[in-house]
Amino acid sequence: xxxxxxxxxxxxxxxxxxxxxxxxxxxxxxxxxxxxxxxxxxxxxxxxxxxxxxxxxxxxxxxxxxxxxxxxxxxxxxxxxxxxxxxxxxxxxxxxxxxxxxxxxxxxxxxxxxxxxxxxxxxxxxxxxxxxxxxxxxxxxxxxxxxxxxxxxxxxxxxxxxxxxxxxxxxxxxxxxxxxxxxxxxxxxxxxxxxxxxxxxxxxxxxxxxxxxxxxxxxxxxxxxxxxxxxxxxxxxxxxxxxxxxxxxxxxxxxxxxxxxxxxxxxxxxxxxxxxxxxxxxxxxxxxxxxxxxxxxxxxxxxxxxxxxxxxxxxxxxxxxxxxxxxxxxxxxxxxxxxxxxxxxx
Amino acid sequence: xxxxxxxxxxxxxxxxxxxxxxxxxxxxxxxxxxxxxxxxxxxxxxxxxxxxxxxxxxxxxxxxxxxxxxxxxxxxxxxxxxxxxxxxxxxxxxxxxxxxxxxxxxxxxxxxxxxxxxxxxxxxxxxxxxxxxxxxxxxxxxxxxxxxxxxxxxxxxxxxxxxxxxxxxxxxxxxxxxxxxxxxxxxxxxxxxxxxxxxxxxxxxxxxxxxxxxxxxxxxxxxxxxxxxxxxxxxxxxxxxxxxxxxxxxxxxxxxxxxxxxxxxxxxxxxxxxxxxxxxxxxxxxxxxxxxxxxxxxxxxxxxxxxxxxxxxxxxxxxxxxxxxxxxxxxxxxxxxxxxxxxxxxxxxxxxxxxxxxxxxxxxxxxxxxxxxxxxxxxxxxxxxxxxxxxxxxxxxxxxxxxxxxxxxxxxxxxxxxxxxxxxxxxxxxxxxxxxxxxxxxxxxxxxxxxxxxxxxxxxxxxxxxxxxxxxxxxxxxxxxxxxxxxxxxxxxxxxxxxxxxxxxxxxxxxxxxxxxxxxxxxxxxxxxxxxxxxxxxxxxxxxxxxxxxxxxxxxxxxxxxxxxxxxxxxxxxxxxxxxxxxxxxxxxxxxxxxxxxxxxxxxxxxxxx
Numbered sequence: 001x002x003x004x005x006x007x008x009x010x011x012x013x014x015x016x017x018x019x020x021x022x023x024x025x026x027x028x029x030x031x032x033x034x035x036x037x038x039x040x041x042x043x044x045x046x047x048x049x050x051x052x053x054x055x056x057x058x059x060x061x062x063x064x065x066x067x068x069x070x071x072x073x074x075x076x077x078x079x080x081x082x083x084x085x086x087x088x089x090x091x092x093x094x095x096x097x098x099x100x101x102x103x104x105x106x107x108x109x110x111x112x113x114x115x116x117x118x119x120x121x122x123x124x125x126x127x128x129x130x131x132x133x134x135x136x137x138x139x140x141x142x143x144x145x146x147x148x149x150x151x152x153x154x155x156x157x158x159x160x161x162x163x164x165x166x167x168x169x170x171x172x173x174x175x176x177x178x179x180x181x182x183x184x185x186x187x188x189x190x191x192x193x194x195x196x197x198x199x200x201x202x203x204x205x206x207x208x209x210x211x212x213x214x215x216x217x218x219x220x221x222x223x224x225x226x227x228x229x230x231x232x233x234x235x236x237x238x239x240x241x242x243x244x245x246x247x248x249x250x251x252x253x254x255x256x257x258x259x260x261x262x263x264x265x266x267x268x269x270x271x272x273x274x275x276x277x278x279x280x281x282x283x284x285x286x287x288x289x290x291x292x293x294x295x296x297x298x299x300x301x302x303x304x305x306x307x308x309x310x311x312x313x314x315x316x317x318x319x320x321x322x323x324x325x326x327x328x329x330x331x332x333x334x335x336x337x338x339x340x341x342x343x344x345x346x
Numbered sequence: 347x348x349x350x351x352x353x354x355x356x357x358x359x360x361x362x363x364x365x366x367x368x369x370x371x372x373x374x375x376x377x378x379x380x381x382x383x384x385x386x387x388x389x390x391x392x393x394x395x396x397x398x399x400x401x402x403x404x405x406x407x408x409x410x411x412x413x414x415x416x417x418x419x420x421x422x423x424x425x426x427x428x429x430x431x432x433x434x435x436x437x438x439x440x441x442x443x444x445x446x447x448x449x450x451x452x453x454x455x456x457x458x459x460x461x462x463x464x465x466x467x468x469x470x471x472x473x474x475x476x477x478x479x480x481x482x483x484x485x486x487x488x489x490x491x492x493x494x495x496x497x498x499x500x501x502x503x504x505x506x507x508x509x510x511x512x513x514x515x516x517x518x519x520x521x522x523x524x525x526x527x528x529x530x531x532x533x534x535x536x537x538x539x540x541x542x543x544x545x546x547x548x549x550x551x552x553x554x555x556x557x558x559x560x561x562x563x564x565x566x567x568x569x570x571x572x573x574x575x576x577x578x579x580x581x582x583x584x585x586x587x588x589x590x591x592x593x594x595x596x597x598x599x600x601x602x603x604x605x606x607x608x609x610x611x612x613x614x615x616x617x618x619x620x621x622x623x624x625x626x627x628x629x630x631x632x633x634x635x636x637x638x639x640x641x642x643x644x645x646x647x648x649x650x651x652x653x654x655x656x657x658x659x660x661x662x663x664x665x666x667x668x669x670x671x672x673x674x675x676x677x678x679x680x681x682x683x684x685x686x687x688x689x690x691x692x693x694x695x696x697x698x699x700x701x702x703x704x705x706x707x708x709x710x711x712x713x714x715x716x717x718x719x720x721x722x723x724x725x726x727x728x729x730x731x732x733x734x735x736x737x738x739x740x741x742x743x744x745x746x747x748x749x750x751x752x753x754x755x756x757x758x759x760x761x762x763x764x765x766x767x768x769x770x771x772x773x774x775x776x777x778x779x780x781x782x783x784x785x786x787x788x789x790x791x792x793x794x795x796x797x798x799x800x801x802x803x804x805x806x807x808x809x810x811x812x813x814x815x816x817x818x819x820x821x822x823x824x825x826x827x828x829x830x831x832x833x834x835x836x837x838x839x840x841x842x843x844x845x846x847x848x849x850x851x852x853x854x855x856x857x858x859x860x861x862x863x864x865x866x867x868x869x870x871x872x873x874x875x876x877x878x879x880x881x882x883x884x885x886x887x888x889x890x891x892x893x894x895x896x897x898x899x900x901x902x903x904x905x906x907x908x909x910x911x912x913x914x915x916x917x918x919x920x921x922x923x924x925x926x927x928x929x930x931x932x933x934x935x936x937x938x939x940x941x942x943x944x945x946x947x948x949x950x951x952x953x954x955x956x
Binding site: 327 | 347362371494519873874
């Protein structure tokens with residue numbers, strides 16, 4: 001079913017959503033950046049913005065994520081899981097980020113299922129805002145994760161000028177509309193046509209970044225990327241880990257215990273597969289001691305047919321964040337192009 | 347808790363290095379100080395703030411009244427406001443110029459060398475300028491590891507077609523991106539720089555206008571370089587440097603033994619001046635300093651012979667201004683540097699510094715600290731120094747306090763409070779303000795902005811910092827100390843040349859990141875360092891395959907090194923990219939070779955099977 005809501009109705013709707021729990025939306029941060037943050041008032045929400053550099057994955061997979069509490073009780077230890085059951089709405093997230101969360105949820109649903117992640121994800125309602133203008137560094141059209149989505153959202157909004165088209169993707173989406181049912185009416189056929197036209201136009205407006213995953217996948221899956229190429233590319237990586245941290249689909253982690261108020265809290269923390277110590281073993285041996293080996297591993301996981309077969313998607317949603325945050329120049333489009341062409345910087 | 351980079355930040359532009367991405371971890375996982383502690387019978391016991399502060403003020407008064415020497419160590423990881431107050435406490439409160447910070451032992455010569463040529467030691471290019479350079483001259487340690495943000499800018503320039511020229515002693519990531527390599531033995535980089543100077547002069551590549559109007563000592567330089575040998579590579583590099591509209595010169599604190607110290611830096615600045623790149627917008631020198639606030643600590647006057655503003659002690663207008671501002675007469679005699687201070691002062695206040703982790707003589711510093719009659723440490727973390735202190739005052743970490751820091755490129759950056767300090771820890775400026783008040787320095791500060799305003803009165807370049815509308819950076823006015831004149835110098839020094847068949851041992855690097863609290867207490871960042879220390883509890887030296895075979899030592903096995911200073915037995919690691927005759931000891935393992943190195947960073951050694 002497809003509905004519309006008038007622009008001025010969104011304030012009322014957001015007020016209702018805020019009554020039900022936390023609403024995370026893109027807002028202007030104190031230093032001028034666009035960031036995803038919990039709303040205090042509906043007026044903070046941005047409607048026309050470039051996607052924040054920091055993805056909303058932190059609301060399902062926080063950078064520091066407390067998992068269990070360990071307490072001493074006499075001679076015994078008590079272990080208590082920590083769950084975050086707070087109902088949240090992600091509002092005005094972009095298509096790529098919706099695809100990113102779908103990817104993460106699929107991964108965490110696989111056996112053994114990750115209860116901590118899934119509690120958060122199941123209590124999350126995702127209301128996305130389709131992109132009539134792709135971001136300057138985005139290439140979501142190459143990963144089938146934008147600029148408009150055909151699924152994965154609870155509700156998808158499209159800005160039609162004075163009103164928003166609302167596409168319903170799930171029962172959670174219906175429930176979010178039911179908080180203020182009077183604001184929505186069924187969409188007319190020309191409104192649906194208008195949305196289709198916007199999507200078609202958006203697809204013609206992409207910037208210079210492209211990613212031909214198909215041919216890169218053939219090469220990387222069949223071992224046809226020469227070692228010398230990885231070695232060359234590795235010199236253009238500064239091992240900052242930024243590509244992992246801003247990636248909507250990266251989920252690698254470490255586990256560390258934090259002492260708090262007489263108890264230990266076991267935390268899952270973001271980690272980077274590009275860091276030398278990520279695979280460092282207690283003996284001092286490191287199976288991926290050289291950076292070229294770590295890069296190879298990262299892109300094999302992201303792009304190879306083996307993983308594509310498992311995940312039904314490449315490990316990239318085309319958001320272009322790695323292009324912005326890479327301290328060197330080994331971001332996804334650059335490396336995929338190098339794999340495809342068999343050369344780097346030539 | 348976590349880190350999110352900001353695209354509006356003028357330096358990061360949304361990009362962080364690994365240390366930046368894990369910056370929050372030390373604040374969370376660090377061995378944090380949460381209560382004021384007093385050492386009673388060898389144990390640190392918690393006391394109230396009032397008790398601790400009264401004890402510190404009382405004991406320092408007793409020591410000073412008894413005619414004993416006292417001093418203060420500031421910090422390259424404390425804010426400008428904290429450093430400023432630490433300086434005020436020492437000079438006006440304790441009436442001493444015994445004021446320093448540990449890392450200055452390493453970067454001091456670099457700054458002195460630049461000052462000799464330029465009359466000041468402020469950098470003349472920003473990190474963002476590097477990206478549009480056509481030629482970059484880099485004295486390479488391992489820029490990608492030590493200064494990833496600078497390496498990033500260099501990479502961007504190289505991608506656009508810039509010529510990167512590296513003076514190297516081993517192959518590194520940056521050297522593999524370079525257009526030209528100028529090999530040098532570590533410590534003898536001056537020879538190569540002199541070669542470049544000689545090449546510029548002999549090929550007539552000097553910038554005539556700059557030489558005529560702004561440079562002094564041209565003829566002496568010609569004379570000094572008469573006999574210097576130049577290579578084809580030096581000629582090529584000299585041409586690229588001279589012909590570039592924009593050129594960047596990146597210089598780390600290369601070993602600065604003297605006298606005279608800082609010769610390499612002076613010669614490099616001379617090269618920049620001679621080719622017209624000093625004073626030209628977008629061109630110039632950038633000293634590569636470790637830690638976030640080395641420059642700020644210097645500019646707040648945490649130097650035994652300088653006042654705030656990095657003014658000389660005998661600069662009468664600065665002195666008078668401070669005396670009026672602080673209402674006290676200030677001591678004229680130069681103070682002791684960090685090393686001497688620890689050796690001979692009876693009372694020492696250490697602000698967020700850990701001398702054993704930073705000073706070239708780490709163990710020596712630790713032993714000296716143990717003999718200090720009354721040692722006070724203000725820090726966010728329980729460092730080695732804090733563990734043996736008589737009084738420990740817990741401070742807020744960088745994530746929990748406001749203030750400013752002055753970056754390597756001279757930009758005053760603001761810190762905003764991200765979270766509350768743990769337990770009873772307080773912002774450092776408040777603790778220091780309390781100590782100042784107890785030393786009869788009347789000023790009251792309601793906020794950190796009040797301290798910054800006073801900094802602006804003490805050193806005019808900071809007068810407008812607080813007025814900036816930008817949330818990230820303040821406005822700092824530049825000064826033109828030398829009227830834009832440059833004095834030219836050659837390095838003229840090959841310090842240690844290995845004799846036929848013998849070796850030189852070189853201390854590699856100028857900072858041990860593994861013992862910086864922000865790295866050591868970060869579970870993510872400390873892994874490699876901890877692993878290395880576990881694997882090599884006795885440290886190691888690196889040598890090339892040829893040398894290892896010559897001595898007949900297998901990788902991992904120990905060798906015996908003997909120098910005029912002493913001897914040591916230490917395990918070896920064999921590398922393929924080292925020059926024969928050169929042995930490297932990582933800065934982190936310098937103490938294992940302290941006997942052999944003496945107080946030097948380069949020394950000739952005899953190598954034998956252990």
